[in-house]
Amino acid sequence: AIQTGAPVIGLYDSGGARIQEGVAALHGCGRIFSANVKASGVIPQIAVIMGPCAGAASYSPALMDFVIMVKGSYMFITGPEVVKAATGVSVTFEQLGGADVHGSISGVAHFIAESEEEAFAIIRKLLSYLPSNCTEDPPYVSTDDPVDRRIDEVYEIVPVDPMKPFNVKRVIELIVDNGEFLEVHSNYAKSAVVGFGRIGGYSVCIVANQPEVNAGVIDIDASNKIARFVRFCDAFNLPIVTLVDTPGFMPGVDQEHGGIIKHGAKILHAYAEAIVPKITVVMRKAYGGAYIAMGSLSLNSDINYAWPTAEIAVMGPEGAVRILYRKEMENVPDPEAVFREKLKEYRDLFANPYRAAELGYIDDVIDPALTRKKIYEALVALSTKHVEPVPLRKHSNIPL
Known part of the structure; x- marks a missing residue:
């Protein structure tokens, strides 16, 4: 195949x-992993x-790009009996490593299928967006969906108030050709949305924050979901379109102890490393480190747009x-009035896209209804993008 x-x-x-078969069986598994x-x-x-898919057999799928699990199947390193003997916890096959578990909790499975037939349909759909190998361009599919189509519905979907949620998938469906969007990891880490679509016939990867879930934090x-997806898209020459609406990285003791710094750095590494067109x-x-991480100019994004509501x-x-x-607010009779006054002043001076545009970090502040048209124009402009190779090295050292 290679x-x-x-x-x-x-x-x-x-x-x-x-x-x-003893060690010979282990060697055979190892050869499969090496080939992966x-x-x-x-x-x-x-x-x-x-x-x-138990024991050593479960590592081969984990080394592949996408895992599709059929309902009723299961994956684990050690089965329920070993878990019971080692920890005293009783658990069923489904609870330990069923499709729903790996699709929503562990993130091992990218797609869940109700049947084998549905699994094969997912494969065909997925392959329709991908090149056959890393030396080819993604497939172009002509469309009758006008590239300059306005998406005026976005005004009804997206509230001006940044504190109010909305479903970013509805925005994505307005942007892509004929509303067709193949979401990856739809039940895992729902505050982020990743998947494949086409814009003007061009296959693209879409990465977005989901304000409907924890405000898009x-x-x-x-x-992990975003970083791995971005790296896959870069490996196979797929342009990356990023839609940003996030208040930042998740605060909390459990997140800090779990290594949010290290894991968040994976996004920074993935975007900075990617050489495909990035829009x-x-x-x-778009606040703080999360603004930087989500495909900002600082990480070599090629074209950066903002809505007036940014x-x-x-x-x-x-x-x-x-x-x-x-x-200042501690020493006035009405601190709330001062707060509102300073809040408006801060929004006017700093919390808007125009200061960033003035400094050159945003290329254009666009009408949201023209988002599809603007992204398509950027894709065409970047279709001949060429990046000089990095200095000689074996590989970068992503913070795993």
């Missing part, structure tokens, strides 16, 4: 290494879990004002 540049599809239904790694980033690899799981649209909130700042206006004017 030599011919053809994608690999693996169908898994295995209990793992055969005990009777050699093919990584060269050809797309898709795994379909159609039954049990980026937590550990969302960091970013800041819709509303708020680009070191932190949210409310928090910034309370910190900057804390002493």
Whole structure:
């Protein structure tokens, strides 16, 4: 497959290494894993879990690009009996490693299918967006959906108030050709949305914050979800369109102890490393490190747009004002009135896209209804993008 540049599809239904064969079975599994790694980033690899996938057998799918699990299948390193003996916890096959668990909690599964037929349909749909190998361009599919189509419905979907939620998937469906969007990891880390679509016939990867879930905040799981997807898209020459609306990275003791710094840095690394065309649209909130991480100019994004509703700042206006004017508000009879006054002043001066545009960090403040047209024009302009190779090195050291 590597030599011919053809994608690999693996169908898994295995209990793992055969005990009777001993180390020879382990060596055989290791050779499969080695082949997976050699093919990584060269050809797309898709795994379909159609039954049990236990022990060593579960590592091969994990090394592939996408995992599709059929309902009723399961994956785990050690089964329920071993878990019971080692920890005293009783658990069923489904609870330990079923499709719903891996689709929503662990993130091992990218797609969940109700049947084998649906799994195969997902494969066909997925491959329609991808090149056969890393040397080819993604497939172009002509469309009768006008590239200059206005998306005036966005005014009804997206509230001007950055504190009010909306479903970013509705915006994505307005932007892409004929509303067709193939979401990846739809049940995992829901504060971020990633998936494939087409704009004017061009296959694109879409990365977006989801204000409907925790205001679009980026937590550990969302960091891993975004970073891995961005790296896949870069490996296979797929342009990356980023829609930004996030208040920042998730605060909390559990997040800090879980390594949100390290995991958040994966997004920074993935975007900075990517050399495919990168187009970013800041819709509303873009605060602090999350603004930088979500495909900003600082990380070599090629074209950066913002809606008039965008708020680009070191932190949210409310928090910034309370910190900057804390002493002043302590010494006045009506601190809330001062807060409102300073809040408006801060929004006018800092929490808007025009200061960023003035400094050259935003290329254009656009009418939201023209977002599809603007992204298409950017894709055409960047279709001949060429990046000089980085200095000689074996590989970068992403913070895993």
